[in-house]
Amino acid sequence: MFSNYIGILNLNEDESNLRSLSLNRPLASIPIYGRYRIIDFILSNLVNAGVKSVGIFAQTYSRSLMDHLGIGKPWDLNRRKDGLFIFNYSLNNSIINDVIQFKENIEYFYKNKGDYVILASSRMLCNIDLEKAALYHEKSKNDVTVIYKNVKGDDETFLNCDVLNIDENNRVLSVGKIIGLNCNVNISMDILIMKKDFLIECIYKSIENGNYSSLKNYIYNNCNKINIGVYEFKGYLSCINSIRSYYKTSMDILDTDIREELFFKNGKIYTKSNNSPPTKYCKESEVKNSIISNGCIIKGSIKNSILSRSVKIDYDTIIEDSIIFGNCVIGKGAKLKNVILDKNVVVEEGKNLIGDKKFPVVIEKGEVVKNLYKKAEGSYKA
Amino acid sequence: MAKKDVVALILAGGQGSRLKSLTKNNAKPAVEFGGKYRIIDFALSNCCNSSIEIVGILTQYQPFILHSHIGIGVPWDLDRANGGVSILPPYVKDAGGNWYNGTADAVFQNAYFVDFYSPDYLIVLSGDHIYKMDYREMLKYHIEKKADATIAVTQVPIGEANRFGILNTSDDYKVYEFEEKPKNPKSNLASMGIYIFNWHKLKHILSEDSKNSKSTHDFGKDIIPNMLNRGFKLYAYPFEGYWRDVGTIESYWEANMDLLKEDLPSINNHKELDLFDENWKIYTSSLAYPPQYIGEDAVIKNSMIVEGCVILGSVTRSVLSYGVYIGKGCEIKNSVIMSGAIIEDDARVTNSIICSKVKIKKGSVIGNSDGLSVVPENKTIEGVYSNG
Numbered sequence: 001m002f003s004n005y006i007g008i009l010n011l012n013e014d015e016s017n018l019r020s021l022s023l024n025r026p027l028a029s030i031p032i033y034g035r036y037r038i039i040d041f042i043l044s045n046l047v048n049a050g051v052k053s054v055g056i057f058a059q060t061y062s063r064s065l066m067d068h069l070g071i072g073k074p075w076d077l078n079r080r081k082d083g084l085f086i087f088n089y090s091l092n093n094s095i096i097n098d099v100i101q102f103k104e105n106i107e108y109f110y111k112n113k114g115d116y117v118i119l120a121s122s123r124m125l126c127n128i129d130l131e132k133a134a135l136y137h138e139k140s141k142n143d144v145t146v147i148y149k150n151v152k153g154d155d156e157t158f159l160n161c162d163v164l165n166i167d168e169n170n171r172v173l174s175v176g177k178i179i180g181l182n183c184n185v186n187i188s189m190d191i192l193i194m195k196k197d198f199l200i201e202c203i204y205k206s207i208e209n210g211n212y213s214s215l216k217n218y219i220y221n222n223c224n225k226i227n228i229g230v231y232e233f234k235g236y237l238s239c240i241n242s243i244r245s246y247y248k249t250s251m252d253i254l255d256t257d258i259r260e261e262l263f264f265k266n267g268k269i270y271t272k273s274n275n276s277p278p279t280k281y282c283k284e285s286e287v288k289n290s291i292i293s294n295g296c297i298i299k300g301s302i303k304n305s306i307l308s309r310s311v312k313i314d315y316d317t318i319i320e321d322s323i324i325f326g327n328c329v330i331g332k333g334a335k336l337k338n339v340i341l342d343k344n345v346v347v348e349e350g351k352n353l354i355g356d357k358k359f360p361v362v363i364e365k366g367e368v369v370k371n372l373y374k375k376a377e378g379s380y381k382a
Numbered sequence: 383m384a385k386k387d388v389v390a391l392i393l394a395g396g397q398g399s400r401l402k403s404l405t406k407n408n409a410k411p412a413v414e415f416g417g418k419y420r421i422i423d424f425a426l427s428n429c430c431n432s433s434i435e436i437v438g439i440l441t442q443y444q445p446f447i448l449h450s451h452i453g454i455g456v457p458w459d460l461d462r463a464n465g466g467v468s469i470l471p472p473y474v475k476d477a478g479g480n481w482y483n484g485t486a487d488a489v490f491q492n493a494y495f496v497d498f499y500s501p502d503y504l505i506v507l508s509g510d511h512i513y514k515m516d517y518r519e520m521l522k523y524h525i526e527k528k529a530d531a532t533i534a535v536t537q538v539p540i541g542e543a544n545r546f547g548i549l550n551t552s553d554d555y556k557v558y559e560f561e562e563k564p565k566n567p568k569s570n571l572a573s574m575g576i577y578i579f580n581w582h583k584l585k586h587i588l589s590e591d592s593k594n595s596k597s598t599h600d601f602g603k604d605i606i607p608n609m610l611n612r613g614f615k616l617y618a619y620p621f622e623g624y625w626r627d628v629g630t631i632e633s634y635w636e637a638n639m640d641l642l643k644e645d646l647p648s649i650n651n652h653k654e655l656d657l658f659d660e661n662w663k664i665y666t667s668s669l670a671y672p673p674q675y676i677g678e679d680a681v682i683k684n685s686m687i688v689e690g691c692v693i694l695g696s697v698t699r700s701v702l703s704y705g706v707y708i709g710k711g712c713e714i715k716n717s718v719i720m721s722g723a724i725i726e727d728d729a730r731v732t733n734s735i736i737c738s739k740v741k742i743k744k745g746s747v748i749g750n751s752d753g754l755s756v757v758p759e760n761k762t763i764e765g766v767y768s769n770g
Contacts, residue, residue, distance in 0.1 A: 034673035035689065074670070254675075263672040273668035275457070277657035278417035278686040278701075282644050287682055293673040294418070294689050297658065307673075 003082075005134060006114040006196065007046040007054040009039070010098050011065075012214070013123050014160065017242035020364045021342065025064035027240065028122040031325050031343070033253050033262075034293035034308050037068050038240060039122040040271045041262075046118065047075045048267030049130035053082035055108055057101050062088050074270045082112070098214050102203050109200055117199045119192040119215070125249060126189070126237045129266040133231045137193040142229030144198070144219055146172065147191040149233045154182045157238055157245040162188040162220070164230060172228040175220035189233060192216065236261050247340065247360045250306055250323050254289055276309045284315060293326075300330070308343075321357065325365075339363065386465060388521060389501040389581075390434045391489055392425050394509030395442030395482050400630045403758035404737065409441065411509030412448035413634070414720045414738065416641050416657065417688040417703050420451055421628060422509040423666045426467075430458040431662050432517040434505070436465040438495050440488045442472055442481060457665045470495060484599030490588040501581055506601065508575040512637050512655065513625035514662050515576070520619050524578045530614040531584070533557070533606070534576035536625045546572035547602045549618045557616040560606045571618055574625055577601060583614070624655040635735060635754055638701045638718045642684050671704055679710065695727075703738070717749070720759070734768075737761075 015022040021030050028039035039056075046054055054077060058065055071077075072084030087105045102109070109117075116137075118130060128147070137145035148164050163176045164186045178185060194202075199215075206218035219226055236258050238249040252258050263269055276295025281287065286301035295310035300317030308326040313319065317330050322339040330336070331349035338355035342365035347353065355361035398410025405413060411422035422439075429437050437460055441448055454460075455467030470492050472481050482488035489496075489506060496504055503524065505517055515534070524532040535549055543564070549571045550559040561567070587605060591597050597604045610616060628634040643654050657664060671690025676682060681696040690705035695712030702708075703720045709727035717731050720738040725731060729742045734749035737759035742748060747766045749755035755768040 256675075259672070259675065268670050269672070270670050273670075275663060275665055275668060277664070278688040279674065280642075280658075281682045281685045281687065281697075283684045285682060287676045288680065289678045290676050291673045292676060292687075295658070 003050060003052045004113070004115045005049075005051045005053075006109070006112050006117050007043075007051045008117055008119045009042060009054065009056045010119060010121055010215075011039075011056065011058050012098050012101075013121050014241060018240075018246065019243065020362045021243065021246065021340070022061075024365055025061055026059060028058075029065040029068050030240070030246070031308055032125075032240075032246075032250060034291050034306055035273075036269060036271045038125065039065070039068070040269050041125050041127065042120050042122050043075055044267065044269045045126070045128050045130050046120075047077065047270065049134070051118065051130075052077075052079065053085070053112055053114060055085040055087060055105075057098060057105075058086060058088045068272050070272065074272050076270075097212075098216075099203055099206050099212060099218070102199075102215065103207060106200065106203065109196060112196070115196055117194055117196050119194070119199070121190040123240045124189045124191070124237060125240060125262070126233065126235055127262050127265045127267070127269065128189075128191075128233055128235060130191075133191070133233075134193055136231050137229070140229050141227075143194060143227040145193045145229045145231050147189045147193075147231050147233050148186045149189060149237045150184055150186050151237075152182070153178060153185045154180050156180070157241075157248055158187050159245075160241055161239055162190070162216075164188050166230055170230050172220075172223050172230060174223060186230070187239075189237065190216070192219070193231075235265065243340070243360065243362060244358060247323065247357070251304070251321070253291055253306065254304060274309060314349075323360075386436050386499050386501050388434060388503045388505060388517075389436045389438065389496050389499050390429050390505040390507055390517070391438045391440060391470075391492065391496070392422065392429075392507045392509045393485055393488060394422055394439050394448060395445075395488060396510070397443045398510065398629065401628075401634060402631060403756050404631070404634070404735070405444070406758060407444060407447075409444050409448045409509075410629075412451055413628075414703050415512065415628070415634075416638060417686050417701050418668070419664060419666045420448075421512065422448070422451070423457075423664055424512050424514070425507045425509055426452075426455075426458045426460070427662075427664045427666075428513075428515050428517060429507075430460065430665060432515075434517060435460075435462060436499050436501070437467045438470045438492060439467065439509070440470050440482065440492065442488075445469075445471060451667060453667065457667045459665075465499065468495065484597075484604075485601045486588055486591055486597075486605045487599035489584075489601075490592050490599075493585055493588065496581060496585075504579045504581045504584060506577040506579070508627075510629060511575065511625065511627055513574070513621075514623060514655065514659075514664075515621060515625075517576075517578075520576070520621075521578055523619050524617070527555075527617045528615065529578075529617040530580050531606070531609055532578045532617045532619050534574040534621050535571040535618040536574050536621050537570050538572045540567065540570045543567035543570050543572060547575075547606075548572060551618045555618040555620065557610065557618055560602070560610060560616075562602050571620070573602065574621060575602075575627075576619075578619075631735065631754055631756060635718060639699065639716070641686055641701065642699055644684070669704055677710070680708075695725075709744070 013027045015027045029037045077084040165173045206212040212218040279296040282299040285298045288303045291306045293309040298313045299315045300313045302319045305322045312329045314332040316333045318335045320337045322336045324341045325343040328341045328345045330347045333350045334347045335352045338360045339353045340362045345363050394411040398405040415421045460467035548561050548567045626637045674691040677694035680693045683698045685700045687702045693708045694710045695708045697714045700717045705722045707724045711728040713730045715732045717734045719736045722739045723736045725742045726744040728745045730747045732749040734755040736757045739760050740757045741762040743764040750768045
């Protein structure tokens with residue numbers, strides 16, 4: 001029944017506060033919780049609700065995203081009919097406004113047989129039953145239904161999110177920004193449900209009228225003309241919009257309840273698998289309260305940390321409150337605390353890296369460039 | 383159809399009755415191994431890594447899990463437009479049908495499949511051995527020796543040689559005698575059950591063998607001795623790496639424990655099996671599970687653990703498969719635990735094989751130091767249990 005829905009993931013997200021983690025990749029493909037990428041959550045939510053066609057509007061630096069998505073097999077989106085559509089812009093284009101991007105690919109909307117569209121971004125991390133929200137939308141006769149969550153206004157992790165001002169009939173009166181005051185606010189989860197034809201109309205109108213930086217912006221600014229309703233989500237939600245919120249969101253997964261909810265509640269979260277062997281714990285290993293992916297070899301001690309795939313941890317190391325991305329190698333006797341290591345980082349023997357919970361040390365993927373160069377050099381000689 | 387030089391057939395139809403309850407509802411090649419793998423993954427990955435593009439899998443006994451595991455061969459890159467993997471169960475002909483009756487009969491019944499690709503060489507493999515081997519190297523050797531058949535051999539301790547098919551060869555590995563499980567073995571070169579044949583010659587012999595009512599239609603017992611008697615050129619291909627037949631509960635358990643060796647020392651000239659080798663990966667169909675969670679009070683030593691596990695207790699020298707739950711205060715030692723098993727708080731499991739979806743109730747004690755205990759799949763156990 002849900003197959004008349006199209007999922008649209010709009011990835012023109014604000015990455016400015018993620019600095020080093022988004023240097024080589026869009027926010028959507030930043031690794032999280034060991035084996036996942038941020039985009040896996042919204043993508044799995046859509047698929048679990050029965051959406052058969054997903055369009056992804058990517059922006060710059062998409063290599064890592066394309067590598068991850070492939071033909072959409074892990075999400076069962078490798079279909080003859082419908083499936084995964086990626087609309088990609090090259091590195092040379094600066095980030096463009098989504099309205100223009102939708103208009104340039106308007107054929108996708110026309111060609112698709114779906115009647116409804118779920119428009120979403122990737123940074124809002126949750127495991128949500130979108131089918132319920134969509135059924136609510138169909139009943140409500142809203143032009144647009146926005147999914148929101150009531151949160152504390154001073155929760156830093158939602159900085160820069162849209163705030164919905166809602167009347168007693170669940171209509172949106174106006175949309176503002178969160179500014180960190182200590183009161184409860186309704187933040188938009190950037191998930192909008194509407195008819196396809198309505199979306200197409202919005203695209204044309206906003207171009208005609210001009211002055212709209214995004215489709216969302218156009219809809220929100222016309223809330224006196226457009227009938228915008230809301231649907232409340234009460235589960236776990238985190239917005240990844242800065243290094244700090246990325247770090248906090250990652251560490252949240254060590255909580256059993258959050259883990260159960262995010263990984264299982266409304267369906268599984270799917271991701272690309274890379275065929276690594278099981279993780280090997282050696283005689284000296286000491287691991288406490290941590291999330292560990294496959295393919296690791298652990299000889300040292302790890303506490304309150306998250307390890308991606310194929311991380312090698314040597315003897316006498318102490319790793320605490322840290323997030324380690326794939327293929328990192330931690331040398332003998334190294335100590336890490338409150339650190340985020342991007343992929344392929346090598347920490348030499350005996351090195352100490354200590355950050356703060358609020359200001360974790362982030363080591364860039366930069367190291368890999370050196371390694372790849374070295375590899376290339378070697379192969380030329382041979 | 384482009385002609386291929388070599389076709390591989392994997393014999394995966396045997397019941398594996400010596401594995402007892404492990405193969406009650408499942409063919410031996412599909413038994414879980416090493417956490418996330420199934421036994422047949424080794425032969426299939428070897429094919430994939432040896433760039434063998436046509437693989438037929440002969441199945442017969444309890445095939446559902448095996449068939450669904452192989453699917454269209456995606457994990458091993460065998461979903462090909464030209465060739466790829468084919469599942470070959472016994473089938474009914476116009477003169478009636480037959481089950482596969484011996485290894486040679488199984489191959490002969492599928493001669494039409496091999497002929498479809500008309501290869502020069504046929505590789506016959508077993509679906510129940512744990513090893514990494516480049517079949518291309520063996521094929522090269524077979525061609526260099528201008529052999530009619532080549533049999534891979536591994537050196538076993540002479541005291542154990544009576545458990546294997548033993549090849550007696552001259553110094554250049556030319557085979558002059560084959561003895562199936564000899565009482566007094568003359569050499570320690572044991573057949574690994576990996577054969578390369580010149581297809582056209584083999585087909586002829588299989589056809590004759592099929593008409594011989596006295597034959598058991600087995601490669602080791604009938605075909606190889608027959609070829610030797612008739613003066614065909616047979617060579618042994620010495621293999622140095624790790625190899626294990628996991629045909630018994632003990633050897634299955636030991637092979638799992640072999641994966642836990644840390645510094646990979648060489649024992650009996652056998653290198654250990656390295657699952658972490660990027661150049662010779664073992665592929666399998668991966669399942670969607672979150673990463674493993676290791677709890678605040680967990681103690682994990684010398685073990686292999688897969689995604690989807692939640693470990694709150696202590697695990698020592700054990701191999702855990704997908705989605706295993708180990709409760710608080712548990713002590714798991716020297717054990718293999720298959721997917722989806724739930725071990726509740728304060729249970730103790732020693733020297734055991736716990737099959738998939740087993741539930742072990744709070745405080746139960748499984749296994750003892752006298753031998754291996756096996757808990758068959760889907761069982762719920764409460765109290766003390768051992769069959770060691």
